[in-house]
Amino acid sequence: MPIMDAPRRDLAAMIAPLQRALIAAEQPVLRAHGLSMWGYVVLNALDGQPVRTQAALAEVIGADKSRIIGVLDELEAGGLLQRTRDPEDRRARLVAVTEEGRRRCRAVQVDIQRNEERLLTRLSAADREAFLRVLTELSALPASEIAGE
Amino acid sequence: MPIMDAPRRDLAAMIAPLQRALIAAEQPVLRAHGLSMWGYVVLNALDGQPVRTQAALAEVIGADKSRIIGVLDELEAGGLLQRTRDPEDRRARLVAVTEEGRRRCRAVQVDIQRNEERLLTRLSAADREAFLRVLTELSALPASEIAGE
DNA sequence: TATTGTTATACTCTATAACTATA
DNA sequence: TATAGTTATAGAGTATAACAATA
Numbered sequence: 001m002p003i004m005d006a007p008r009r010d011l012a013a014m015i016a017p018l019q020r021a022l023i024a025a026e027q028p029v030l031r032a033h034g035l036s037m038w039g040y041v042v043l044n045a046l047d048g049q050p051v052r053t054q055a056a057l058a059e060v061i062g063a064d065k066s067r068i069i070g071v072l073d074e075l076e077a078g079g080l081l082q083r084t085r086d087p088e089d090r091r092a093r094l095v096a097v098t099e100e101g102r103r104r105c106r107a108v109q110v111d112i113q114r115n116e117e118r119l120l121t122r123l124s125a126a127d128r129e130a131f132l133r134v135l136t137e138l139s140a141l142p143a144s145e146i147a148g149e
Numbered sequence: 150m151p152i153m154d155a156p157r158r159d160l161a162a163m164i165a166p167l168q169r170a171l172i173a174a175e176q177p178v179l180r181a182h183g184l185s186m187w188g189y190v191v192l193n194a195l196d197g198q199p200v201r202t203q204a205a206l207a208e209v210i211g212a213d214k215s216r217i218i219g220v221l222d223e224l225e226a227g228g229l230l231q232r233t234r235d236p237e238d239r240r241a242r243l244v245a246v247t248e249e250g251r252r253r254c255r256a257v258q259v260d261i262q263r264n265e266e267r268l269l270t271r272l273s274a275a276d277r278e279a280f281l282r283v284l285t286e287l288s289a290l291p292a293s294e295i296a297g298e
Numbered sequence: 299t300a301t302t303g304t305t306a307t308a309c310t311c312t313a314t315a316a317c318t319a320t321a
Numbered sequence: 322t323a324t325a326g327t328t329a330t331a332g333a334g335t336a337t338a339a340c341a342a343t344a
Contacts, residue, residue, distance in 0.1 A: 008281060010258065011265050012171040013193065014288035017211060019168050021295035022161040044162065054303065062166060064336065069304065091302040091343045109159065115297050116160045123283060130279040132157060134272060139163035146170035148264050203326065213313065218327065240320045240325040305340070310333100317328070 029111045038071045043105035051094045178260045187220045192254035195246045202241050
């Protein structure tokens with residue numbers, strides 16, 4: 001067993017440029033579909049669960065509740081989601097994607113993942129599978145677990 | 150061959166929370182060693198190549214040349230790097246890490262990667278190897294290749 | 299009094315554009 | 322005139338705190 005492994009770069013240092021480039025690649029797609037980055041993130045988060053309170057929604061996407069308000073306003077104005085007062089607690093507003101919102105979100109995702117798939121073709125089938133599986137697992141961890149409590 | 154694969158999340162959407170948590174995990178380590186995030190990035194970039202012009206250095210780490218000046222000032226004040234005028238072109242300043250700078254950088258990296266290794270232990274040896282290899286490959290690609298020209 | 303959504307304020311980053319000194 | 326480094330300004334993004342309505 002070797003005492004020293006070959007040195008590797010930090011995970012964050014490797015992920016950073018990849019993340020930056022992936023986001024840059026999304027911009028023209030989003031613009032073509034008339035969506036902001038946060039708008040897309042919100043629609044994605046709502047796609048599965050049809051109702052949600054705004055604060056909970058904000059936490060899911062790692063944002064402050066005050067930060068998503070403008071985003072929700074825009075999406076609602078564009079007919080991509082609806083906000084209705086919760087009859088059981090009139091302080092809260094139930095947020096739901098509209099059919100059009102779901103369509104738009106899916107269309108954007110198809111375009112984005114088309115580019116990502118092109119990128120992934122440079123990997124072997126086994127590497128692709130392992131990479132996506134590991135990424136899925138690690139991204140699902142709570143931040144505290146990644147930071148080490 | 151199935152017509153539809155199981156839907157997956159976007160790469161960027163999976164990477165984002167991971168990146169956020171990894172950076173958060175680095176903060177206490179950096180603070181303990183008296184380094185800023187950008188200071189650490191700069192030292193890392195200089196570790197291999199001892200001399201470099203500031204503009205080139207900035208480009209390597211994906212920053213604007215004006216953005217790293219305060220960072221270089223701090224590092225120099227702390228004795229972690231030296232700037233000397235290039236005698237062949239007195240406009241340019243040659244940047245080199247000091248021995249102390251190299252030590253500091255290595256010490257930080259050991260702490261950071263210790264936490265990362267803890268995280269990676271949840272992967273099988275094969276997954277760990279594949280994940281790091283793919284990440285190394287993808288992070289080395291030019292941004293234009295990731296964006297699809 | 300506490301909580302939801304909202305608005306307002308301040309703070310951090312970052313990009314852009316002037317400025318200097320050399321070439 | 323053009324370039325390397327620097328400084329100054331302005332803009333975007335974000336977090337925090339105050340606010341109104343409801344519980």
